Amino acid sequence: MRSMPWLAAVGAALVALAVAVGAVMFTGIPPAHAAVGLHVSGTDIVEANGQKFVMRGVNHPHVWFTSQTKSFADIKALGANTVRVVLGSGKRWGPSTDVANVISLCKQNRLICVLEVHDTTGYGEEGAAASLDEAADYWISQKSALVGQENHVVINIGNEPIGNNNAAQWTSATTAAIQKMRSNGFEHLLMVDAPNWGQDWQYVMRDNAQTILNADSKRNTVLSIHMYAVFNSAAAITDYLNRFRDNGWPLVIGEFGWRFGANEVDHETLLSEAVSRGLGYLGWSWSGNTDPILDMAAGFDPNQLTTWGQRIFNGANGIKATAKEATIYSGGATPxxxxxxxxxxxxxxxxxxxxxxxxxxxxxxxxxxxxxxxxxxxxxxxxxxxxxxxxxxxxxxxxxxxxxxxxxxxxxxxxxxxxxxxxxxxxxxxxxxxxxxxxxxxxxxxxxxxxxxx
Incomplete structure (x- = not known):
């Protein structure tokens, strides 16, 4: 989620992007070990039947608008195959105790459900934020609703879990959270967000990606980058994506906005690169933003798509043109x-x-x-x-x-x-x-x- 404290990093981020960085060593990723349901295979996410699944969807701010359950059907009707659902652990929002119902709504509407704890946003810079360890505890508290849903659910452990203060702590915190989830019996595909309010402008996730992937005993973690104004040029986007591709690391674009101003994310390049590379993307966000410029549907009304909504759903390389429904909803065969x-x-x-x-x-x-x-x-x-x-x-x-x-x-x-x-x-x-x-x-x-x- 785009947050005001993040804006202070933009100037430094743009300078950092102009600095040449050294190549990183290719180490590859071991194959998944007895993966259940959705899982990582090389750089791809695949279903239990081995069919590649590419996320095409949007973020839905469920924890703040719990009555907007029709949004799941509306998002599906516009062509999405995935919805990333905002939940709260109780530290700042929630707690979201309706996980079973959220999963049911996803399944009824033939959507893959990415569930995320939003309380972790900006930890270390945002004083009220929850730690990744606390987020893992929340998932453990909801385990009964999650076990058995591995074909339909991805667990995004914590949203933008570290701010700009001491972003280096992200590596150890993320490693510990993954291991805590696995030691408590979770088999799901795990998604982990980058630090720097999700934008990784100090390259902590990029430079420690292999460490994180190796920390997962199931070899079933996908990395997630959030692209906003740090990624306001084609060069910034392609350079970042190239590093992950060249090293064989699985990546999704878990959040991004659009170029409503000259210094905003180059969403057209982002969309075309994601499609050409087979990368999943999840736009922010369906509706209800404090800054409505990022709303896709005005007032949660699918008949009132904004400029942003029209672009991501109906534009070139958008959801309608590129999304394919998960085969779990079509009897195990490609739709x-x-x-x-x-x-x-x-x-x-x-x-x-x-x-x-x-x-x-x-x-x-x-x-x-x-x-x-x-x-x-x-x-x-x-x-x-x-x-x-x-x-x-x-x-x-x-x-x-x-x-x-x-x-x-x-x-x-x-x-x-x-x-x-x-x-x-x-x-x-x-x-x-x-x-x-x-x-x-x-x-x-x-x-x-x-x-x-x-």
């Missing part, structure tokens, strides 16, 4: 992705083109629809009409309104995507149920004119 093929002969005189891509499972599916203006005039407001095959019913939608929810459906543009310049496109979508028929609509019209199917 079926049906690419659209033409269902009618394209006409060269058409003024629109539609790409309709489905991701199906037992009784449901999600669909992304990309509408492109192939004409020579700007479209000012649009209505896309198509007929859903029998047995298909829309349950949630994004980036457009849908009426009715079955049969002949009209998708009407949102306020922000109604204008399509020549060659311009927009992507909308929905989640739906089916009774066995997963065929696609036979045709589409945009403002009454037939569209090509791409």
């Amino acid at each position: 079926t992705v049906t690419s659209t093929t033409p269902t009618s002969t394209p006409t060269s005189s058409g003024s629109c083109r539609v790409a309709y891509v489905m991701n199906t499972w037992n009784t449901g599916f999600t669909t992304n629809i990309t509408v492109t203006n192939t004409g020579s005039s700007t479209i000012n407001g649009w209505r896309l009409v198509f007929t859903l095959p029998g047995g298909q019913t829309i349950t949630n939608g994004w980036s457009a309104s849908y009426a009715p929810t079955s049969g002949q459906v009209t998708a009407t543009n949102a306020g922000w995507n109604g204008n399509l310049a020549p060659g311009g496109s927009t992507t909308v979508g929905f989640q739906a149920t089916h009774t066995g028929n997963t065929t696609e609509p036979a045709s589409f019209t945009l403002n009454g004119a037939p569209c090509q199917v791409a």
Whole structure:
């Protein structure tokens, strides 16, 4: 979480990033030992069946907004496969005693659940913060809700566990917390955040990564970097990610914001690099921030996505375009992705083109629809009409309104995507149920004119 004490480090961080650093020795990571459920394999996170799983999701501030349980379904409907859930140990917030219910909400909505204790934020600089040892004690107190959930749950021991004062203590504190978790019988994939309020601008995590990974008797720990203004250039991002890749260390981007100002994180580079490298990412945050510039959904309303929300869910290299559901939710097999093929002969005189891509499972599916203006005039407001095959019913939608929810459906543009310049496109979508028929609509019209199917 972005915190005010962290801002004092920005100037020093940017200087530090300009200093050349020496190469670190490649030592590799031993294979996981009898891993259960989600686990590390080399630099990847994989499921129990060996299928690679790449986190694509957001952070949800559950401990401060415990009534916002609908957020789990809303986040899923927008395409996420993971949600990082903020919990409290009772030292500063909470205690969160509803862990079992949180896990149930994740599973009901086919999300992998990353659970984190937020009380540790800025320890050593923030006087009220909990230690990692206290965070481990909290997890031990919740063990009955966690054991047996290794396929669905990642335990992020403590959020941003050390501030900028004596960041070097992170190595011993993290080592001890991992070992305490293992000695108390936890088999889960563990996630550990960097010091310096998560941003590691003094490179303590980077330079001691192998020590931390070796401390885990299960060889089942993934490192997590939080990227905000320290990572405001492509060079800063790629250099940091390269160090982990070159040394074979597993890494996720557990938090990050967006470039709402010149000195903020270069989120476009971050997203493209994460996708090209197969790294998981979890954006901060769904809603409820003290500084609403970091909210993705205004007032927790999925129909009011902010600029940030639109970018992370619907933008290039965003969640909708790159997320794949965990196979634990699809019977142990890779989810079926049906690419659209033409269902009618394209006409060269058409003024629109539609790409309709489905991701199906037992009784449901999600669909992304990309509408492109192939004409020579700007479209000012649009209505896309198509007929859903029998047995298909829309349950949630994004980036457009849908009426009715079955049969002949009209998708009407949102306020922000109604204008399509020549060659311009927009992507909308929905989640739906089916009774066995997963065929696609036979045709589409945009403002009454037939569209090509791409």
